Amino acid sequence: MNSMVAIATFASGLVLACSSAGDGDRKGDGWTTVVDTIGDTVVVRTSGGSDSAASHTLVAEVSIGQLDGEDAYTFGAINEVEVAGDGRIYVFDRQVPALREYDTNGKYVRTLGGKGAGPGEYTQANGVAVHRDGRVVLWDAGTAHINVHGRDGAFITSWPLPGGAGFHTSGALFVDTAGNTYARTRIGDPPQTSMSGSQIFGTTGLVKWTREGRVTDSLAPPPTSIEPQSLVASTNGATAVYSLPFAPSQVWAWSPLGYFISAETNRYAVTLASPDGQFRRIERAIEPVPVTSEERAEVEEQTTASLRMTVPTWRWSGPAIPSTKPFISSITPGDDGRIWVSVSQPGERIPAGELPPPPSVQVGTVDPRRRPEPKWRSPTVYDVFEPDGRYLGRVAVPPKVSFKAMRGNEVWAIARDSLDVQQVVRYRIVPGFGGRKP
Secondary structure, eight states, rough: OOOOOOOOOOOOTEEEEOEEEETTTTOOOOOOEEEETTTEEEEEEEEEOOOHEEEEEEEEEEEOOSSSSOGGOOSSEEEEEEEETOOOOOOOTTTTTTEEEEOSSSEEEEEEEEESSSSSEEOOOEEEEEESSSOEEOOOOOOOOEEEOTTOOOOEEEEETOOOOOOOOOEEEEOOTOOOOOEEEOOOOOOOEEEEEOEEEEEEEEEEEOSSSEEEEEEEEOOOOOOEEEEEEEEEEEEEEEETTOOEEEEEEETTTEEEEEEEESSSSSEOOOSSSEEEEEOOOOOBBBHHHHHHHHHHHHHHHTTTTTTTOOOOEEEEEEEOBEEEEEEEOOOTTOOEEEOOOOOOOOGGGOOOOOOOTTTTTTTTTTOOOEEEEEOEEEEEETTTOEEEEEEOOOEEEEEEEEEEEEEEEEEOTTTTOOOEEEEEEEEOSSSOOO
16 A cells, blocks of 8 residues: 555645555555645655555456346446445446446346436436435436436436537536536537538537536636647548547546546646645656557557548548657546546557457458457556545556446446456455545
């Protein structure tokens, strides 16, 4: 366990040596945190130690999902997993579609709502979230409404989404500790019409509802100095735009504590913009990860194949792929306000046993523009911090696993077994992080 001593006050140049506490009690890891105040920003820098010394492991405790059997335990396409404060698990399977509730041990309890366009019904969840009082909210893309269900699963009401539906996404609904609900959608600029006639919306941000369902605000993420780098294919009114692989960008998320968390990925610096106007920046000194020649060749091949779906003769005409990966891949807030920073890792070959079977080579059965199956992957590894910037440690995500909810020393994830069957798995982090209680 790698947690710092408590930070009671922030003073320029304050140096905190790391101590070990909590489950597993490991000492002498050598981490040092320096806290500075620069203008209106508190900067928390962690250095020293080693990534291996900071590593924690995962132990599976509960698994939901099987190849055959009752419908409630066979999943087709899970895209949302959320967890209530008492451990109840909510799973949205978009193939059915169905929002199902399970108890803390993975036993099926009930299905909330059902397929359709009536009150409490849905066709696709753009997001699911659970309030501290037990209310469950679901953003239905089909009707552009937020459905609200009670602790007992009963439908209570629905709130319209300003601007209508217009798109499908996932993981785009959030709640905070004050009972507000937020949807990640397009805000601000009026819609424009692209060359193909489709609607291009404005800035991506958040729409906010109060506990009573009143829209009170739209929130834009922090400004960024990074100009997006894109590759474009256009012909006969059709346009395809792809982000340049491994190019720096801005990533952001919304904390359940009620503020934006953001980073420009060309450096390891995560900024917390608290509602009181003070900023806190979390920094670590790590080495950049190079893009290997094999990875570069593969992403060039995949990107080219994708753009040739629009322009069959497209050739690479944009900026070159960077020689190093961004320091940060994504930011995910835990349900307890902790900050999970996905850090870029060296690529690895996908084992032959995990690769899909090759496509048919019979003449006329394979689209020559077809996007090739990837043979390389970048492992997912998170650095975990307390909201005050204290570094807690590092968690590596197993292959074929995607984290969906994190709280305290528990993680809920979507995993695929050896038969590629989807399951929802609850893991325990070992040794535990300790620190403050969720």
